Amino acid sequence: MKTAALQFALGALLLVGCSSGDLVSNEAAACDLVKTRVTESHRLPGSSRIAFCDRIPAADVPSEFYVLALHSDRKCEGICSTHLGWFAVQKSTSTVFDWNVAEWQLGQPVSQSQ
Template sequence: MTLTETAYAEIGLAFIAAVLLAGCAPAEEAPSVASADEACERTIATLVAERDYPADQMTGCDGWKSEEPDGFYVLRVNGYCHDPKGCGSVLMGWYAVEASTGAVYDWDVGEMQIGQRIDQKR
């Protein structure tokens, strides 16, 4: 093998190694959220992607920045009411979004604490 062939072979091996290692890189965290509206958008997108909720059935959220635990937005996701006379409840679930990472979790209303992370099935 000539010097040129050896150099090309080494470059090829380095390229293959780089491609393989890039596939092993950890997944990036979701960007941070700065408002309850952004947390709501992230939660609805997660529910559509991860739990197969129909996007057209969710109208939005009622939410606030939590003091306990600090650094989270707690959200109630609401669905559409299809009854013209009104509905008793349109609650689709309670969720928490970590402001610094944008990670989405179930919110345990009974215990008032964060549950399981739900935005990792990709």
């Protein structure tokens, strides 16, 4: 993991601020927040299109975050993917970020509408 990049991203949080009134206290709450934020930011027709989250074990991610993959309820024949993306939720602020799996670091904050 690139420590300098993570420290930079964490420092940037002071500028971003809290993006939700309620702080997340567990992975289920983090999943619900990501579902809501992605639905809003991508203007999806409803959270019913987002089915579930896969979590990354806490031992494999920075302790300040819940990191998870978001999946749709897509049905298809043959080989397809339900993967919608990787996200991180900061525990202390409930800020939702894209998670860069290739670099294993924080990406940009997910805004209310992109």
